[in-house]
Amino acid sequence: MLFCPQAGSRTWQRIRQRGVFCVNVLAEGHDELSRAFGASRLDKFDGVAWSPSPLGAPILHDALTWAECSVEAVHPGGDHAIVVGRVRTLGDCRDSGPLLFFKGRYRSAAPPPPSAETEVVDTLLAWPRHTDWI
Template identity: 45%
Template sequence: MSTSFDNTTFRRVLGHYPTGVCVVTAVEEDGTPIGMVVGSFTSVSLDPPLVAFFPDRKSTSWPRIEKVGKFCVNVLAADQEALCRQFSARGADKFAGISHRTSANGSPILDGVVAWIDCNLDVVHEAGDHYIVLGRVIALEVEAPSAPLLFFQGSYGAFSVLEPSVTP
């Protein structure tokens, strides 16, 4: 089916919808930690508790996380843009200098994140140039209540709450 728009238009229009930024982490059998940034993450179901994210099919980190079969979604705080950029870099040691602890399920929980969601891999669906990954939530917590890191129109930023106006 043909469309009346190109990829640039698609990105420009969808860029007007802000997304949160997360780092999905896991640990390989040999003990090597893995992490990847995702900007498309959502809750799916309360019963059973499911979440979803959408890795690019060209990702080199996703197949490694998929093989592990479990992962932790780390919701980044507004002051963690540098951490986001480190986990976005290809080929780098993404965990160099990054403090974290291990979840009960064995995945890294990054220090200073707003919240974390520990999951077992439930199902993966192909969806165009991405995958739809469903994770069954086994544990979660708000770590450091603060403003989340957002991605909007090609830039990172933070959410600010405006005081409601008072009318006499």
């Protein structure tokens, strides 16, 4: 797993000190929980039900699934760090859709209704031809 925290992030300082982190995959309907973790608050876990993973990282009770990782490598990335984690434990996956955030909005992974207009994207027209690279 890879993530890129801001270099001065309090959360990143805690993770770096402990050497472990847990990636919690949120389920559909967890919009408010996502916003709460995206805000700069002192205690992001205040009022959130969680339990420790085998290595002690927080697993959110209603997470769709989770992956517990140990910090494997840290690389400089300007005002961010590039953190590479080795997956140590995986949680079971609940039967629900994932929370998606795309183009500034929360979205559903459910297929569109049959009446929805189909969008066709021709990626061949969007990319330069091979001869343009030579």
